[in-house]
Amino acid sequence: MKVKGWKDIPIGGVIDKPATAREYKTGEWRIQRPIVDEEKCTNCMQCWLFCPDMAIDGRLDGKKMKLGEVNLDYCKGCGVCAAVCPVDAIEMKSESEFI
Amino acid sequence: MPVKLTVTGAAAVAHAMRQINPDVVAAYPITPQTPIVEYYAGFVSDGIVDTVMVPVESEHSAMSAVVGSAASGARTMTATAANGLALMSEIVYIAASYRLPIVMPIVNRALSGPINIHCDHSDAMMVRDSGWIQFFTENHQEAYDFTIMATKLAEKENVLLPVMVNLDGFITSHGVESFEMLDDEVVREFVGSWNPKYSLLNTKNPVTFGPLDLFDYYFEHHRQQEEAMKNAYKELPGVFEEFEKISGRRYDFLDLYKVDDADYIMIVMNSTASTAKYVVDQLREEGHKVGLVKPQVFTPFPKKQFQQVLNGRKGVVVLDRAMSFGKEAPLYSLVKSSLYEVASRPSLGSYIYGLGGRDTTPEMIREAFEDALQGNLSTDEQRYLGLRE
Numbered sequence: 001m002k003v004k005g006w007k008d009i010p011i012g013g014v015i016d017k018p019a020t021a022r023e024y025k026t027g028e029w030r031i032q033r034p035i036v037d038e039e040k041c042t043n044c045m046q047c048w049l050f051c052p053d054m055a056i057d058g059r060l061d062g063k064k065m066k067l068g069e070v071n072l073d074y075c076k077g078c079g080v081c082a083a084v085c086p087v088d089a090i091e092m093k094s095e096s097e098f099i
Numbered sequence: 100m101p102v103k104l105t106v107t108g109a110a111a112v113a114h115a116m117r118q119i120n121p122d123v124v125a126a127y128p129i130t131p132q133t134p135i136v137e138y139y140a141g142f143v144s145d146g147i148v149d150t151v152m153v154p155v156e157s158e159h160s161a162m163s164a165v166v167g168s169a170a171s172g173a174r175t176m177t178a179t180a181a182n183g184l185a186l187m188s189e190i191v192y193i194a195a196s197y198r199l200p201i202v203m204p205i206v207n208r209a210l211s212g213p214i215n216i217h218c219d220h221s222d223a224m225m226v227r228d229s230g231w232i233q234f235f236t237e238n239h240q241e242a243y244d245f246t247i248m249a250t251k252l253a254e255k256e257n258v259l260l261p262v263m264v265n266l267d268g269f270i271t272s273h274g275v276e277s278f279e280m281l282d283d284e285v286v287r288e289f290v291g292s293w294n295p296k297y298s299l300l301n302t303k304n305p306v307t308f309g310p311l312d313l314f315d316y317y318f319e320h321h322r323q324q325e326e327a328m329k330n331a332y333k334e335l336p337g338v339f340e341e342f343e344k345i346s347g348r349r350y351d352f353l354d355l356y357k358v359d360d361a362d363y364i365m366i367v368m369n370s371t372a373s374t375a376k377y378v379v380d381q382l383r384e385e386g387h388k389v390g391l392v393k394p395q396v397f398t399p400f401p402k403k404q405f406q407q408v409l410n411g412r413k414g415v416v417v418l419d420r421a422m423s424f425g426k427e428a429p430l431y432s433l434v435k436s437s438l439y440e441v442a443s444r445p446s447l448g449s450y451i452y453g454l455g456g457r458d459t460t461p462e463m464i465r466e467a468f469e470d471a472l473q474g475n476l477s478t479d480e481q482r483y484l485g486l487r488e
Contacts, residue, residue, distance in 0.1 A: 003315060003316075004319075005319065006318075006319035006320070006322040006323050006326075009316060009319055009320070009323075010297075011198045011259065011320075011323050011327075012196065012197045012198030012199070012259070012297075012308070012320070012323075013196065013197065013308070013309060013310055013312055013316070013320055014197075014297050014306050014307065014308060015306060015307035015310050016297065016304075016306050017306075018305050018307075
């Protein structure tokens with residue numbers, strides 16, 4: 001989200017439209033990111049269910065849910081997804097590897 | 100037809116509030132503000148006003164309720180004094196930062212300790228950087244008039260700042276004096292109706308008040324507050340002019356008394372200006388060219404007006420009814436810094452008077468004037484009127 005100058009924001013700190021937090025990219029805090037090994041993944045969707053930031057997308061493939069992308073704009077790198085994965089398909093990798 | 104009422108200053112202010120008829124008044128009584136709230140509670144219980152009166156358990160709650168009410172879009176007022184203002188002060192800053200046009204008469208009283216309930220300006224000076232507009236009033240008429248003008252100014256779209264109307268504790272608030280009260284309809288029309296841009300009660304356009312601002316936007320919001328103060332400074336002459344049309348009374352940033360040809364000028368706020376005017380008259384009779392400047396608007400500080408009036412004078416004495424320990428007195432330091440840019444600086448003197456309700460006599464005022472007349476002023480020395488050595 002592009003930050004604005006003092007002339008362009010509502011006065012008094014009023015937030016004049018709802019759900020603006022969506023524009024606030026909390027993923028900037030992350031120091032680790034989850035990498036999914038698609039060979040191991042069984043699409044059980046435990047990671048999607050447990051993600052506290054709704055950063056893991058699920059998509060419907062026919063009638064079955066399938067694991068989608070990790071939305072790095074919101075993923076804070078907490079590692080819950082890797083911890084709950086029953087088949088060890090998710091590895092937390094340091095952000096420094098992706099610079 | 101305007102009527103003459105002979106009442107206390109507290110009653111005069113309560114009548115201004117009655118005519119403005121705010122939607123909500125939340126207040127906690129504290130000496131010497133109590134009679135304002137008492138009179139107003141009477142108006143509410145008698146059904147004379149439509150106001151919802153919220154009796155709270157402390158001033159902190161009073162200001163909190165007032166902030167909530169103003170954020171919901173209601174025209175809101177309260178009143179306080181001294182330690183009550185101190186207890187409010189956390190929320191006082193928030194009211195200004197949220198840009199809520201609250202009007203609050205402050206019945207000036209010493210801010211302890213040791214405990215004292217009498218008049219000085221230490222309470223108003225404590226919150227001078229809180230972002231509120233501050234008016235200072237000499238008598239009942241001004242307290243009444245400025246309460247009405249405060250509402251008009253606060254709610255200007257490019258201002259939206261809260262306003263304090265200061266009147267001297269006991270001297271103005273409890274003293275009985277005549278003032279001219281305008282017709283209810285005239286005041287009602289002058290202040291108009293209040294249509295806030297944002298309201299918490301507007302479910303069709305939901306908004307959030309008071310979000311976390313941190314380092315992202317806090318700085319920008321404060322810059323906006325500064326702009327609002329500049330706008331208030333620009334809007335004030337228009338408000339004075341409009342008020343003159345309904346009342347015949349002409350106000351300005353500074354009340355100037357016999358300054359046209361004056362070589363020596365005294366600057367003093369509120370009720371003591373009356374005593375000082377009496378002394379100016381006496382000294383004029385003795386052939387001394389003296390005059391008086393009474394600031395009516397303290398924030399936004401009318402720096403330009405001070406520069407215009409004081410440039411080229413021989414001597415200026417500034418009387419403060421509050422101390423700023425370890426620093427120059429509040430009004431004096433502002434006047435002094437204003438004069439940095441003028442072509443011909445007068446010699447200056449700083450005087451502290453009347454703390455904790457200490458009587459300020461014509462002799463004391465004369466003492467300060469005589470220092471100026473004799474060329475015995477020292478810019479760097481703080482002197483005291485009526486202090487026992």
